[in-house]
Amino acid sequence: xxxxxxxxxxxxxxxxxxxxxxxxxxxxxxxxxxxxxxxxxxxxxxxxxxxxxxxxxxxxxxxxxxxxxxxxxxxxxxxxxxxxxxxxxxxxxxxxxxxxxxxxxxxxxxxxxxxxxxxxxxxxxxxxxxxxxxxxxxxxxxxxxxxxxxxxxxxxxxxxxxxxxxxxxxxxxxxxxxxxxxxxxxxxxxxxxxxxxxxxxxxxxxxxxxxxxxxxxxxxxxxxxxxxxxxxxxxxxxxxxxxxxxxxxxxxxxxxxxxxxxxxxxxxxxxxxxxxxxxxxxxxxxxxxxxxxxxxxxxxxxxxxxxxxxxxxxxxxxxxxxxxxxxxxxxxxxxxxxxxxxxxxxxxxxxxxxxxxxxxxxxxxxxxxxxxxxxxxxxxxxxxxxxxxxxxxxxxxxxxxxxxxxxxxxxxxxxxxxxxxxxxxxxxxxxxxxxxxxxx
Amino acid sequence: xxxxxxxxxxxxxxxxxxxxxxxxxxxxxxxxxxxxxxxxxxxxxxxxxxxxxxxxxxxxxxxxxxxxxxxxxxxxxxxxxxxxxxxxxxxxxxxxxxxxxxxxxxxxxxxxxxxxxxxxxxxxxxxxxxxxxxxxxxxxxxxxxxxxxxxxxxxxxxxxxxxxxxxxxxxxxxxxxxxxxxxxxxxxxxxxxxxxxxxxxxxxxxxxxxxxxxxxxxxxxxxxxxxxxxxxxxxxxxxxxxxxxxxxxxxxxxxxxxxxxxxxxxxxxxxxxxxxxxxxxxxxxxxxxxxxxxxxxxxxxxxxxxxxxxxxxxxxxxxxxxxxxxxxxxxxxxxxxxxxxxxxxxxxxxxxxxxxxxxxxxxxxxxxxxxxxxxxxxxxxxxxxxxxxxxxxxxxxxxxxxxxxxxxxxxxx
Numbered sequence: 001x002x003x004x005x006x007x008x009x010x011x012x013x014x015x016x017x018x019x020x021x022x023x024x025x026x027x028x029x030x031x032x033x034x035x036x037x038x039x040x041x042x043x044x045x046x047x048x049x050x051x052x053x054x055x056x057x058x059x060x061x062x063x064x065x066x067x068x069x070x071x072x073x074x075x076x077x078x079x080x081x082x083x084x085x086x087x088x089x090x091x092x093x094x095x096x097x098x099x100x101x102x103x104x105x106x107x108x109x110x111x112x113x114x115x116x117x118x119x120x121x122x123x124x125x126x127x128x129x130x131x132x133x134x135x136x137x138x139x140x141x142x143x144x145x146x147x148x149x150x151x152x153x154x155x156x157x158x159x160x161x162x163x164x165x166x167x168x169x170x171x172x173x174x175x176x177x178x179x180x181x182x183x184x185x186x187x188x189x190x191x192x193x194x195x196x197x198x199x200x201x202x203x204x205x206x207x208x209x210x211x212x213x214x215x216x217x218x219x220x221x222x223x224x225x226x227x228x229x230x231x232x233x234x235x236x237x238x239x240x241x242x243x244x245x246x247x248x249x250x251x252x253x254x255x256x257x258x259x260x261x262x263x264x265x266x267x268x269x270x271x272x273x274x275x276x277x278x279x280x281x282x283x284x285x286x287x288x289x290x291x292x293x294x295x296x297x298x299x300x301x302x303x304x305x306x307x308x309x310x311x312x313x314x315x316x317x318x319x320x321x322x323x324x325x326x327x328x329x330x331x332x333x334x335x336x337x338x339x340x341x342x343x344x345x346x347x348x349x350x351x352x353x354x355x356x357x358x359x360x361x362x363x364x365x366x367x368x369x370x371x372x373x374x375x376x377x378x379x380x381x382x383x384x385x386x387x388x389x390x391x392x393x394x395x396x397x398x399x400x401x402x403x404x405x406x407x408x409x410x411x412x413x414x415x416x417x418x419x420x421x422x423x424x425x426x427x428x429x430x431x432x433x434x435x436x437x438x439x440x
Numbered sequence: 441x442x443x444x445x446x447x448x449x450x451x452x453x454x455x456x457x458x459x460x461x462x463x464x465x466x467x468x469x470x471x472x473x474x475x476x477x478x479x480x481x482x483x484x485x486x487x488x489x490x491x492x493x494x495x496x497x498x499x500x501x502x503x504x505x506x507x508x509x510x511x512x513x514x515x516x517x518x519x520x521x522x523x524x525x526x527x528x529x530x531x532x533x534x535x536x537x538x539x540x541x542x543x544x545x546x547x548x549x550x551x552x553x554x555x556x557x558x559x560x561x562x563x564x565x566x567x568x569x570x571x572x573x574x575x576x577x578x579x580x581x582x583x584x585x586x587x588x589x590x591x592x593x594x595x596x597x598x599x600x601x602x603x604x605x606x607x608x609x610x611x612x613x614x615x616x617x618x619x620x621x622x623x624x625x626x627x628x629x630x631x632x633x634x635x636x637x638x639x640x641x642x643x644x645x646x647x648x649x650x651x652x653x654x655x656x657x658x659x660x661x662x663x664x665x666x667x668x669x670x671x672x673x674x675x676x677x678x679x680x681x682x683x684x685x686x687x688x689x690x691x692x693x694x695x696x697x698x699x700x701x702x703x704x705x706x707x708x709x710x711x712x713x714x715x716x717x718x719x720x721x722x723x724x725x726x727x728x729x730x731x732x733x734x735x736x737x738x739x740x741x742x743x744x745x746x747x748x749x750x751x752x753x754x755x756x757x758x759x760x761x762x763x764x765x766x767x768x769x770x771x772x773x774x775x776x777x778x779x780x781x782x783x784x785x786x787x788x789x790x791x792x793x794x795x796x797x798x799x800x801x802x803x804x805x806x807x808x809x810x811x812x813x814x815x816x817x818x819x820x821x822x823x824x825x826x827x828x829x830x831x832x833x834x835x836x837x838x839x840x841x842x843x844x845x846x847x848x849x850x851x852x853x
Contacts, residue, residue, distance in 0.1 A: 043690055046712060069669060073688040077712040080732065191557070196527055196550035201603055204646060204668075223606045227691045229554060359757030 034102040034372075037062040037125075039092045039116045041074035042227065045107030048128060048157070049074075051357075051364035052105065053082045057372060060084040062099045064092050067226070068206030090208055092116045096123040103375075106130060107157075109230040110237040111216045114139035117154070118146045118438055126153040126375050128368070131246045132392035133385060135216075135238065138428040140396075141415060142438035144389045155371040155381040156388025158250050162370060163363035164355045166251065169330055169338035172350075173255055178340060179326030181255075184302040186248035188240055189318040192289060192308035195273040197282035198224050215435035222283045232285035238399045239287030240306040241266075245398065248321050249295075249304070250391035251332055255323065258297045260412030261394060266293035266401040272309045293398035304398060335361055400426045471514045471829035474563040474612035474651050475697060481742040482785040483828045487847050489789070489801040489813030496815030500832060500846040501539030505532050507551060507840050508559030509610075514829035515566045515585065518542060522573060523840040524551050524559035531564060531573050531581070533588060536832065539844060543588030549575050554607065557821070557838045561610035561649070565620075570633070572620055576608025580622070582636060592636030596622060600629045600641040605668055605692060610649035616661050616676045621652045627672045627681050628652060628665045640679035645669075648694030650740075655700045664705060668692035671707050673720070683724050689713045696736035699743050704728070706766065710737025710754045717769065731769040734762060739782035739825050742790070744804045747772065749790050755780045761792060763806050775809040782825035793817075793826045793835055799845065817843045 036058040038049045042065065052058045060078045063086045065071040071088045078086050089095035096104075096119055104120035105128045106113060114134050120127050127147070133156055134140030147154040160166045172178065200220035203209035209221050216235040223229075230236040231243050238245075253259075268291030270276065276286035290307040312318040320333035328342040333354070340350040357363055367383065374381035393415070400423060401408050409418040417423035431437045467484050475481045506523025512534075513520045519534045529549035533542040551558035565572045570591060571583040578597030583590060597604050602625040611623030619639055620631040626645035631638060646668030653664045654676070661676040671694065672684040687694060690711035699706040705725065708715035714732035718725035734741065734752050741750025746766050752774070753759025759780055763772040779795030789812065790802040797818030803810040821838040828834075831848030 043711075046690075050712075069688050069692070070690075073690065073712070076688070080712075080714075080730075192553060193551060194527060196552070198550070198552065199604075223604070224552075224554070227606060359754050361756065 032057060033059040034375075035059055035061045035100055036103045036105065037064065037086075037095060037099060037101045037120075038074070038105045038107070039064040039095065039120070040106060040108035040112070040130075041065040041070050042067075042107070044130065045105060046074055046077065047360060047362070048105050048107055048130070048364055048368075049078070050081065051368050052103075052128075053078070053084075055365060055368050055372070058082075058103070060086045061101065062087050062089060062095050064089040064095045066090060066208040066211045067204075069204075070227075091211065092119060096120060096125075101125045103128065109212075110242060111135045111235065112214055114143050114438055115215065115435065117143045121146045121150050121152045121154070124150075124152070126155075126371070128155050128157065128371055129385070129388065130157040131250075131388055132238070132242055132395060133388040134392055134396070135236075136427060136429045137393050137396050137400075137415065138440040139438060140389045140392045141440040144385045145440060146438075147385045153371065153374045153381055154385035154388075155367065155374065156383045156385060157367065158247065158383040158388060158391065159363040159367040160247050160251060161254060161382050161387075162366035165337045165352050166332060168352055169332045170251075170254060172338075172340065173323055173325075173330055178323055178328055178330045179343075181323050181325040182300055183324045184252050184255075184300065185322040185324070186245070186252065186302065186304045187315075187319065187321075188244040188248075188306045189311065189313060189315070190308050191311040193272060195284050197277045197284045198222055199282050200280070213432070215431040215437075217432055219278065220280065220283070224283065224285055229285070232287045234286050234399075237287075238396065239291070240308070241291055241293060241304060241395050241398050244306070244319070245304055245395045246391050249302075249394045250387070251321050252295075252302050253387070253390055253394065256297060256300070258299065260390060260410060261295035261297050261302070261397070263296040263407060263409055264293065264394075264397045264401050265407035266291060266304075266398045268292055268402055288402065291398075291402060293401065295394060295398070468830045470516065471512075471827050472567065473513055473565040473615070474511060475740070475825075476784070476827075479614075479651075479653055479697075480699070481740060481783070481825065482744065482787075484787060485828055485831070486787045487789060487791075487801065487828070488849055489847075491849055492813045492815070492847070496817070498846045499817065500537075500844040502844070503532075503534060503539040503541075503842045505836075505840045505842055506530060506559065507557050507838065509561045509824045509836075509838060511563040511824050511836065512827050512834040512842065513564045513566050513571075514827065514832075514834065518585070519834060520564040520566060520571050520585075521836065521842065522560040522562070522564065522575075524549060527551050529560055529575055529579075531571070531583070531588075533571070533585070534842075536830070536844070539842070545581070545583060545588050545590065547575065547579055547581075549577055549579060552576070552608065559838075559840075561608065562651075563612040565613040565615060567615040567633075572613040572615070572633075574609055574611070574613050574622055574624075576610070577604060578609060578624070580613075580631065580636070582633070594631075594636050596624050596629060596631070596638075600625055600638055602626075602629070602641060602644045603646060605646040605648070607649065607691075607693075609647060610695065611647070611651040611666070614652040614654060614663065616654055616663065619676060621663055621665075621676055623647045623650065623652055623665055626667045627674050627684075628663065628679065630676065630679060642674075642679060642681075646692055648692065650695055650697045653698045653700055664698040664700060666694035666698070668694065671698055671705070683720070685716075685718060685725060685727075687713070693737070695738050696740040699740060699748070701743055701766070704766070706741070706743070706748065708734050708736040708741065708750065710735045715764075715769065717766070728767075729769040731764075733769070733771050734764050737780065738823055742783060742785045742804075744785055744788065747804070747806045749783065749785070749802075749804060751778060751781050751783065753780070761790075761802070761809070763809075765806070772806040773809050780823060782823065784826050784828060786828050791826045791828060791833060793822050793824075795822050797822050797835070797837065799826065799833065799835060815845070817845055
């Protein structure tokens, strides 16, 4: 067949234009090609890898996934886009033992973040780690410790620290132009209704379901989980607060000088979706369809709220943070950019449109460029593991309070819940053998 | 098109276009199934956007049918479509003049909104006074088109003992002689139309989401079926597989129908997949070209006079309406602004429905993007291709609003 090279080149250059907003950026390193491996080669992992390929400073040497089709498709796409011919692996341990990897990109479901990240760091790689940095807080801590002791750069996928409109909104806030901030509201709303269970089935051919579940409990396969549904299952992720929540909590931590909230309380559940079902025959998702979490800092309070019904509701927007200050409210949004609503209704609103990369509205090229800068300069990256760890911990404390059914007082310096042994037990989880919980 | 070579076929198509232009408004035809009477997304009806009032053509009526992506099938004065409300699917028979409900039938069916609004994704198929409906979870019905009486009903996934793919069955039923061909199982399932019995089925592997596309080779009826991992050609009578082209797509989302033209088969999918032109002369087809520049994530392109017109791109990114040369894959023009929209052709014009409900008439010409008229016809997300039948355009939103746009000349004068 004729592989129409021109089409691929056209596609590649279009992508890099869209990604970098400037013609073909080859970063600072003209000749250096980082030997890059992708662990978790699905939708988001391929978005990250395509950003890396477009930057022109990678050689994709290996791909890993527990789904054979995902793996085959990713390999074909990499070859189409870059000409690289990566080797394929089903098990990240085999990949790391056989390949020389400069950079590992990790974009597995949340319960599979810590072990591959730590293994990659220990194998000498720098890591681009998707958020959250752990499924439980001590996984995240262990990953942080591994990075520090090995001196490896770990950039977390908190690209909202790099996207232009987020940065400009933050500048506006830090200049005090919204006045003194006393309350922050974070929210993600959408539509939805009651949920019916779907029948369990044999896993799809080519999916290593045992490996997919990994350290999490082995449960019957269900089409609601894979592909693409793990976020709604608390064994594999932490629902909306563990997904979108991490981005918006990180915006709060970016803005404040405080390192962590002192008191956390969360409530919520599934009043609309209905009670979670998991039996031999069928299952539903089990993440809350609605949740409120209160994070009390020393100098302000932040709230999280999500619901998966009623759509946008009475708000002007369905996603983002409100920083409420004496001079007005700053809404930091996603596709709707950021807007300042002055307290004095006579003053004009200030607005800036979003500048995002596509598909899916992110800033991956900026995240990648910053990651490479950190590797080459020895300076920490913009979304260092320490930063990712704090945002992840905050989100997981919300989930911990929800599961526990009571508020917790957090000592963020010692990373312990004060005076609550039950809560402290939830800083980690039991792993399914043979997997061993990482040492924090 | 049995032994026609591609060139002849294209010439044939060209002739059809010319004829339909001559016949002009006199031509009126039903649209009895997904992608229309010739399964290619092209109506022979001609429309005259130059006669549209500035405010857009008249909306004859609106109806609300519930959440879903089912298009409207039209036979004579009746339209058929499906929607979901509170985990119940309802098939509606609507009067095409007034939008009044002639009959309806409901059955329990999970909405299952995974990454989208959920609800039914297939379109009813009408043949010989019978309406065939395939629900996402395998519920298969044959209704009396006049009164909605259930002729027969089975759950085809259960009866055929094959798995339901992640987003449920989305392919619409295809009538081939006495058989009803479904995209169920790895390489389809055929049902006897008279009785609802299974004639043959295929392996218990994931189906894809496209509708089977018929063709005839050496006098034998065949069909191209999208599985979760390949496009396959099968013999409709026996279910025998003739060839398969491996075609992996993110989430197994082989959603766009194949386009068959003589010995050529065009395939396209979204995400990172793109398109390919196959040439099938002997046993296994050869790949003529591959391209990343036409990614039909959900709705298929249309092929008119040797050029493809389709929406390239994925949900949540900038997409473009493109014109691509069939024989080479070369892009002739590209026009953003339609979102993850869809299109149908009215003879030599494209009816493009943007994902925000703007209906634009565009000349089907490789020379340049030439918009001829535009009207806002719906609010909310629109992913379902418009349907033109008997001088009316039927459009539908994900939330289930249907608008019947009257584009008969008489309506404009």
